[in-house]
Amino acid sequence: MPNMRNTKNEMPSQAPDVRNKNFDEVALGYTETMALDEAARCLNCKNSPCVTGCPVNINIPAFIKKTAEGDYEGAYGVIAESSSLPAVCGRVCPQETQCESKCVRGIKGEPVGIGRLERFVADRHRKNGSVAAERPTPNGHKVAVVGSGPAGLTCAGALGKLGYDVTVFEALHTPGGVLVYGIPEFRLPKAIVAEEIDQMKELGVVFETNTVVGRTLSVDDLFDDGYEAVFIGTGAGLPRFMGIPGENLNGVFSANEFLTRINLMKAYKGDGDTPVMHPRRVAVVGGGNVAMDAARCAKRLGAEEVYIVYRRSENELPARAEEVEHAKEEGIIFRLLSNPVEILESENMFVGGIKCVRMELGEPDASGRRRPVAVEGSEFVIDVDAVIMAIGTSPNPLIKSTTEGLDTERWGGIITNDEGLTTRTAVWAGGDAVTGAATVILAMGAGKTAAESIDRYIKERG
Amino acid sequence: MFKIIEKKELNPTVTFMKVSAPRVAAKAQAGQFVILRVDENGERIPLTVAGYDRDRGTVDIIFQIVGATTEKLNALAEGDNIHDFVGPLGRPTEIEGLSKVAVVGGGVGCAIALPVARALKDAGCEVHSVVGFRNRDLVILEEEFRDVSAKMKIMTDDGSYGEKGLVTDALRSLIESGEQYDRVIAIGPLVMMKFVCRLTEEFGIPTVVSMNPIMIDGTGMCGGCRLTVDGKMKFACVDGPDFDGHKVDFDEAMKRSSVYKDFEKHAREETCRLLKGGNANA
Numbered sequence: 174m175p176n177m178r179n180t181k182n183e184m185p186s187q188a189p190d191v192r193n194k195n196f197d198e199v200a201l202g203y204t205e206t207m208a209l210d211e212a213a214r215c216l217n218c219k220n221s222p223c224v225t226g227c228p229v230n231i232n233i234p235a236f237i238k239k240t241a242e243g244d245y246e247g248a249y250g251v252i253a254e255s256s257s258l259p260a261v262c263g264r265v266c267p268q269e270t271q272c273e274s275k276c277v278r279g280i281k282g283e284p285v286g287i288g289r290l291e292r293f294v295a296d297r298h299r300k301n302g303s304v305a306a307e308r309p310t311p312n313g314h315k316v317a318v319v320g321s322g323p324a325g326l327t328c329a330g331a332l333g334k335l336g337y338d339v340t341v342f343e344a345l346h347t348p349g350g351v352l353v354y355g356i357p358e359f360r361l362p363k364a365i366v367a368e369e370i371d372q373m374k375e376l377g378v379v380f381e382t383n384t385v386v387g388r389t390l391s392v393d394d395l396f397d398d399g400y401e402a403v404f405i406g407t408g409a410g411l412p413r414f415m416g417i418p419g420e421n422l423n424g425v426f427s428a429n430e431f432l433t434r435i436n437l438m439k440a441y442k443g444d445g446d447t448p449v450m451h452p453r454r455v456a457v458v459g460g461g462n463v464a465m466d467a468a469r470c471a472k473r474l475g476a477e478e479v480y481i482v483y484r485r486s487e488n489e490l491p492a493r494a495e496e497v498e499h500a501k502e503e504g505i506i507f508r509l510l511s512n513p514v515e516i517l518e519s520e521n522m523f524v525g526g527i528k529c530v531r532m533e534l535g536e537p538d539a540s541g542r543r544r545p546v547a548v549e550g551s552e553f554v555i556d557v558d559a560v561i562m563a564i565g566t567s568p569n570p571l572i573k574s575t576t577e578g579l580d581t582e583r584w585g586g587i588i589t590n591d592e593g594l595t596t597r598t599a600v601w602a603g604g605d606a607v608t609g610a611a612t613v614i615l616a617m618g619a620g621k622t623a624a625e626s627i628d629r630y631i632k633e634r635g
Numbered sequence: 636m637f638k639i640i641e642k643k644e645l646n647p648t649v650t651f652m653k654v655s656a657p658r659v660a661a662k663a664q665a666g667q668f669v670i671l672r673v674d675e676n677g678e679r680i681p682l683t684v685a686g687y688d689r690d691r692g693t694v695d696i697i698f699q700i701v702g703a704t705t706e707k708l709n710a711l712a713e714g715d716n717i718h719d720f721v722g723p724l725g726r727p728t729e730i731e732g733l734s735k736v737a738v739v740g741g742g743v744g745c746a747i748a749l750p751v752a753r754a755l756k757d758a759g760c761e762v763h764s765v766v767g768f769r770n771r772d773l774v775i776l777e778e779e780f781r782d783v784s785a786k787m788k789i790m791t792d793d794g795s796y797g798e799k800g801l802v803t804d805a806l807r808s809l810i811e812s813g814e815q816y817d818r819v820i821a822i823g824p825l826v827m828m829k830f831v832c833r834l835t836e837e838f839g840i841p842t843v844v845s846m847n848p849i850m851i852d853g854t855g856m857c858g859g860c861r862l863t864v865d866g867k868m869k870f871a872c873v874d875g876p877d878f879d880g881h882k883v884d885f886d887e888a889m890k891r892s893s894v895y896k897d898f899e900k901h902a903r904e905e906t907c908r909l910l911k912g913g914n915a916n917a
């Protein structure tokens with residue numbers, strides 16, 4: 174008999190006024206009892222609508238069934254057929270707009286906590302010491318992967334498992350992409366990403382950090398070095414600014430800079446040499462995951478007041494619902510329907526405040542969301558000493574500008590076909606580099622699709 | 636890990652290192668830089684490629700000890716390893732098509748200017764070098780500059796070596812004596828570059844400066860290195876580090892370079908304490 178309770182098991186979490194002062198993980202994960210109880214809520218629907226909501230089509234009812242039976246390794250096996258980073262996705266996927274939005278149980282009550290169960294299963298697998306992956310027999314073909322975010326890691330892992338000799342080239346000193354430099358420790362512990370990477374190394378995947386493709390090596394050099402195919406998963410790391418007066422004042426940062434100083438450069442542990450400003454009052458401009466992360470980091474560094482300044486309304490906030498919820502609980506103040514027009518100077522080029530204008534929602538725009546329009550004469554100033562811009566990023570032009578025959582959209586996204594093949598022979602691409610800033614799971618999916626296509630291509634060539 | 640093959644002191648605050656980094660050496664060109672991290676918790680700092688040997692796979696760096704990281708770097712010895720060393724980053728300096736150039740270097744900026752002067756000479760350009768230092772003890776790379784320069788002027792603030800005065804004084808007298816430069820390339824402290832640009836603007840000589848804002852990644856990801864050039868936002872690590880000096884907003888750049896001043900001062904004191912403590916125990 175399924176458990177017909179209408180609510181999900183709540184996620185045990187650190188109390189808001191405790192966690193907003195530390196960088197430890199916020200959500201603590203289900204206990205076994207909770208997981209069994211939650212798994213019993215699944216109806217094991219024949220047509221499994223949840224699966225259609227999953228970008229990589231994890232067989233959700235099958236893994237939940239195994240979980241309900243207490244066969245956690247079996248459940249892990251089901252997820253692993255479709256996803257290469259379950260411990261990551263269980264934590265950061267926007268389940269409420271994907272699998273859980275389609276769940277039948279969501280019609281009358283809350284959907285099954287699919288993400289929380291995924292995390293439980295993945296963490297269980299990690300704790301029980303996963304059996305070292307057996308090294309496949311090498312097939313003698315070399316593939317290069319550029320960038321070590323979820324797209325690159327997935328592509329490398331999939332090809333590694335097939336016996337390819339895979340090398341991942343990463344510009345930064347630590348692999349992981351946004352998973353290490355962007356998403357903070359309290360949402361995604363760095364140890365989890367490191368474990369995933371260690372497992373790939375066991376498979377035989379080689380990581381070459383400190384290598385900027387387009388500078389240290391070109392794509393052509395890779396072919397000259399004997400790589401038969403190249404996958405580009407370089408993300409969308411170029412930060413946008415608003416182009417308003419005052420953006421170059423001291424105390425204005427891109428979210429990438431602020432988060433990189435805290436995450437990659439370890440300011441969160443207090444033992445890095447890299448400085449980060451500890452602002453007293455901060456405005457974070459934007460409403461996505463990046464904005465929530467920056468705001469919650471600022472709070473944890475001791476800021477007294479942290480504002481989210483977003484030009485649309487609550488309904489349009491692009492961040493995961495859970496992050497918005499958590500941010501509010503932690504005392505982040507939301508200034509919605511507000512748009513910055515100028516950053517004011519205090520003295521000597523430091524930030525003294527941010528001038529905003531109130532917005533109203535007008536007619537729907539191209540994205541289907543109602544377009545925000547400024548209300549005349551509604552300017553107001555928020556007194557802050559730092560401003561963090563989290564208004565989006567675009568793909569870095571470096572590889573395009575150094576690789577002949579690689580076409581991109583005008584906004585920088587690399588053009589590919591359904592399999593991820595670019596306009597350049599034997600070069601594939603996927604993830605944010607193709608789609609613009611999106612999600613971990615979509616990047617993973619693209620890495621996997623490309624790996625399959627690369628495998629076919631190389632086999633056909635013989 | 637990147638091994639230090641050779642280390643020597645150029646003056647009490649400036650050190651030369653030859654580092655094994657074959658991939659960087661294979662691609663480096665004058666005007667480009669590397670970003671390094673001394674150890675696992677280290678800060679990423681940019682340093683210009685002061686020279687390279689493609690055959691041996693080595694890259695030279697010359698750095699002034701100004702704070703915690705350069706202090707730590709200087710504490711490493713020949714045979715030690717630098718944890719991370721990535722490059723070459725940035726755009727190379729444009730040297731093609733120039734027939735006569737004045738290269739102006741100030742202090743450790745001379746280390747950045749030298750490879751540019753060398754590349755110009757190799758390309759068949761006549762190089763006049765004007766290098767400035769605070770005093771005699773701080774003079775570096777004199778021989779190296781002489782080797783590549785058809786004319787050379789050394790200036791010191793206190794007159795203890797070369798001529799007394801600023802590099803702008805020497806540059807002005809060269810220009811006023813009738814030297815016709817296609818271009819002036821100025822590399823050094825921001826104030827120096829600002830005043831060189833003011834001078835060359837007066838004479839209408841195109842001037843290139845090498846900007847050195849605070850950087851993290853060096854690939855265009857953080858935007859920390861942004862500056863205003865011709866009213867537009869540029870990222871020094873990918874759009875530069877060279878820019879048209881007549882269009883750079885130097886006053887803004889000077890203010891931006893001081894954002895972490897208090898932190899840096901503290902970090903340096905800490906490092907000095909730790910390094911000294913270490914010596915005492917040795």
Ligand SMILES: Cc1cc2nc3c(=O)[nH]c(=O)nc-3n(C[C@H](O)[C@H](O)[C@H](O)COP(=O)(O)OP(=O)(O)OC[C@H]3O[C@@H](n4cnc5c(N)ncnc54)[C@H](O)[C@@H]3O)c2cc1C
Nearest residue numbers: 320322323324344350351355386408604605611612613616
């Ligand atoms: C702060 C933040 C929070 C987020 N939160 C979520 C979330 O909760 N849920 C979610 O699903 N998504 C989230 N996202 C989005 C998600 O992280 C990205 O969509 C995803 O990481 C994209 O993966 P990718 O592999 O395409 O690229 P990235 O993760 O960006 O990795 C690209 C890698 O390539 C490297 N690289 C770039 N250029 C070169 C080069 N020339 N040579 C060598 N290496 C290079 C980069 O250094 C980087 O390591 C968040 C993003 C950010 C920034």
Ligand SMILES: Cc1cc2nc3c(=O)[nH]c(=O)nc-3n(C[C@H](O)[C@H](O)[C@H](O)COP(=O)(O)OP(=O)(O)OC[C@H]3O[C@@H](n4cnc5c(N)ncnc54)[C@H](O)[C@@H]3O)c2cc1C
Nearest residue numbers: 680681682683698699702703704705847848849850892899
């Ligand atoms: C493209 C470029 C090329 C450079 N080339 C050389 C060179 O060849 N030789 C040399 O001696 N110096 C060079 N510099 C400057 C050098 O990077 C700084 O002196 C060094 O980072 C100081 O670090 P620190 O921890 O020892 O000192 P700190 O005490 O941290 O800082 C001292 C000063 O250095 C600057 N600085 C601090 N951190 C950074 C950073 N992460 N990035 C850039 N600047 C910073 C600041 O202006 C600061 O006021 C270059 C800088 C750039 C951007």
Ligand code: SF4
Nearest residue numbers: 215216218223276277
């Ligand atoms: S839709 Fe919901 S209840 Fe049905 S199988 Fe999927 S998770 Fe289970």
Ligand code: FES
Nearest residue numbers: 853855857858872
């Ligand atoms: S150093 Fe980060 S963008 Fe230039």
